[in-house]
Ligand code: 13P
């Protein structure tokens with residue numbers, strides 16, 4: 223029997239749902255019940271009636287699902303699939319910053335550990351960071367851990383003082399301003415869409431700065447026929463599948479998030495067969511992190 227057949231049978235037995243981030247390999251997105259960006263997958267994991275969530279993505283995403291649905295079993299097929307950006311701030315460093323700035327609200331990007339979320343006043347995702355920071359009831363904001371998204375937020379919310387942590391995504395940092403310039407010359411009719419984790423020189427010059435699912439919507443709604451995409455290469459698969467009449471090109475060479483690519487069909491199958499790797503979060507951490515995640519909706 224194929225992996226896909228076994229996955230489908232085990233899913234029924236366990237009343238499981240398979241969620242895949244937009245960067246997952248095509249085979250995994252192909253067997254997933256839903257693919258999406260961080261915000262969409264978090265919402266689905268909360269609203270789902272499944273008993274088991276198999277999260278094909280990286281650890282912080284599975285943790286977010288567990289925080290929002292503490293009674294469900296959340297499985298991460300590959301234990302070592304992490305997000306180096308999320309590891310760029312420690313709870314001790316954040317506590318120090320908070321002590322030094324007692325009047326500031328802490329807004330953490332969801333690409334962060336459960337402990338960091340638990341220390342935050344509110345969370346945000348790439349699709350709503352600007353709105354959340356604009357609407358929180360504080361003039362000073364500590365923004366962690368991504369400096370590029372933090373810069374983008376500061377630029378769009380000039381009325382607030384944003385203290386930005388110096389973390390970054392090593393995949394998105396690779397896109398260069400020269401590559402963007404080259405793309406403009408090679409594809410003069412194309413829209414250039416970049417993720418807010420790209421360097422600020424790219425955020426300034428792109429046609430739109432969007433979350434991964436924001437790119438999917440833009441590609442469908444825009445009158446443009448061609449797009450240059452500045453994010454992890456997995457997005458090209460979804461964009462081409464959902465807008466087959468349009469053309470998509472990677473910005474520069476294809477950039478790959480090695481952590482996102484660790485999950486294969488075999489690992490999804492084993493995850494369902496052996497119920498592994500279960501995400502466990504200490505209840506106190508989970509409760510505080512849930513408050514920060516649920517507040518995100520209040521400030522939209
Ligand atoms: P999205 O929420 O835009 O999908 O981004 C998640 C991510 O990890 C980007 O690198």
Ligand code: SF4
Nearest residue numbers: 305306307391393479
């Ligand atoms: Fe983390 Fe970057 Fe990979 Fe996104 S692309 S999961 S931010 S390392």
